[in-house]
């Protein structure tokens with residue numbers, strides 16, 4: 001065989017996931033994202049985007065199928081190997097709240113310490129190297145002047161930047177961002193997504209973004225993954241996604257029960 005094969009950095013293979021109450025949120029979802037590639041996941045509310053993100057993050061063990069990082073399945077990883085994998089994956093999730101009463105710097109430092117026990121006490125025992133990395137991550141997101149400011153005194157856009165800086169301080173090779181710009185006005189949203197893209201490109205990260213703003217996703221991502229009722233309906237280079245593709249995931253019609261969980 002000839003030619004160079006680029007292995008995917010992040011792979012989901014035949015993922016299905018049901019919540020404990022029986023809600024089947026993902027059905028046979030497969031996805032491959034290469035190093036340096038940005039994939040945006042689109043779909044209506046309830047399509048399964050956040051659930052997919054949580055499976056990719058290793059927060060939800062799938063009911064069926066598997067997720068792999070650099071070819072290594074998540075399942076079966078324990079202890080140090082499991083922590084090492086988690087450290088490679090930066091998360092910008094809405095439910096991963098900032099510590100409101102702490103400073104910008106303390107929040108970004110959590111990116112360095114998040115996988116260690118006794119976090120609060122460790123915050124007082126910060127290694128110089130970790131501090132330097134956190135300061136650099138904050139500066140990169142335009143937060144250099146705000147390091148000592150408390151997060152509860154920041155604007156929405158600044159807070160979003162703190163969350164991204166925290167993920168970047170982790171020095172991940174994968175960035176997963178679930179609605180990183182929800183609640184921001186369109187101009188601010190485009191700015192924050194622009195920041196993410198710049199960082200992803202500069203560091204050659206692999207990124208999966210859940211975005212509600214289709215135009216922004218089209219401008220931003222290399223690939224668009226369209227989901228509906230827990231399934232991937234298309235996974236295409238952004239330039240190849242047509243209005244017909246989008247209509248298939250956003251059309252108003254109810255999804256027939258046979259389409260779900262079949």
Ligand SMILES: Nc1ncnc2c1ncn2[C@@H]1O[C@H](COP(=O)(O)OP(=O)(O)OP(=O)(O)O)[C@@H](O)[C@H]1O
Pocket residue numbers: 019020021023024025043044045046047048049050051052
């Ligand atoms: N904790 C939960 N328990 C039970 N069902 C859930 C839970 N979280 C989500 N679901 C259901 O799983 C399905 C997928 O939800 P998910 O949050 O992944 O969709 P989404 O595409 O991210 O939606 P949104 O864009 O509104 O965030 C939905 O039917 C939702 O009601």
